[in-house]
Amino acid sequence: xxxxxxxxxxxxxxxEIIGRKPKYVEMCIWRLKxxxxxxxxxxxxxxxxxxxxxxxxxYVQYRQQVGSEKPITLNNNIATLKVFFNYLIDEEYLEEKxxxxxxxxxxxxxxxxxxxxxxxxxxxxxxxxxN
Numbered sequence: 283x284x285x286x287x288x289x290x291x292x293x294x295x296x297x298e299i300i301g302r303k304p305k306y307v308e309m310c311i312w313r314l315k316x317x318x319x320x321x322x323x324x325x326x327x328x329x330x331x332x333x334x335x336x337x338x339x340x341y342v343q344y345r346q347q348v349g350s351e352k353p354i355t356l357n358n359n360i361a362t363l364k365v366f367f368n369y370l371i372d373e374e375y376l377e378e379k380x381x382x383x384x385x386x387x388x389x390x391x392x393x394x395x396x397x398x399x400x401x402x403x404x405x406x407x408x409x410x411x412x413n
Contacts, residue, residue: 283329284375286321290314293369313362317341330375335382338363342389353389360388 290311297307321327324344325337338360345351345359360383367383370376378384 283331285328286318286330286333287315287328289330289370289375290318290366292373293366296369296373310362310365313359314366317359317363320344330370331380333382335384335386338382338386357388360386 293314294307294311297310320341321333321337325340327333327337342356342360345356364383364386367376367381371378371381
């Protein structure tokens with residue numbers, strides 16, 4: 283059995299070695315440690331082999347209930363967990379069949395509407411640019 287916190291440290295080291303940007307690594311580690319603290323406090327899980335999909339779902343539900351995180355933020359957390367568990371499989375800490383993230387789906391996000399210029403507005407802009 284390997285403790286989650288030890289693997290987070292290993293993951294961090296690997297991300298730095300392969301040249302990930304420091305801000306990316308910092309954000310991943312912040313998300314993973316926040317998840318690890320939840321796992322320990324709420325699910326009493328400290329070893330990575332004991333993580334089940336239900337634990338991840340409970341974590342997502344908990345983050346939703348805390349209230350201020352939008353689906354896009356929660357999806358970033360899910361993506362970080364997927365990267366972490368894929369790393370654990372690549373490093374043979376876990377087998378693919380034991381990946382708790384295997385069937386976890388991203389949340390539905392609101393569609394963002396981007397307002398664009400109509401033809402007349404584009405022509406007016408071109409006049410200002412060329413003069």
